[in-house]
Amino acid sequence: MDHDATLAKVIEIVNETLELGDGVTLDEATDLKQLGADSFDLLELVTTLEDEFSVTFDDDAATNVATVGDVVAAIERARS
Incomplete structure (x- = not known):
C-alpha cells in the first residue's frame, strides 16, 4: 500500500473512530487532540x-502520535 492509500485509510479510520461525520476534512497536518x-x-x-494494517507500534509511536501524518509515518515505519 502506497503513502496516499495509507493516508486515505487512516483518514477513514480516524473519522469512524472519533465519529467526526461528513463535514470534517482531514489531512496530514490535522491534530488529533x-x-x-x-x-x-x-x-x-x-x-x-x-x-x-497488521502492524505493531512501538511504545514511542503509540504515545507520540499527534497528527494524522504522524500516524501514517508510524505505520510506514512499522511496516519496514
Missing part, C-alpha cells in the same frame, strides 16, 4: 490501526 480525541480515543485508534 484538536478533533477532541482524548487518551482513550487515541488508544482505541492505535489498536484499530494496528489491526487494520
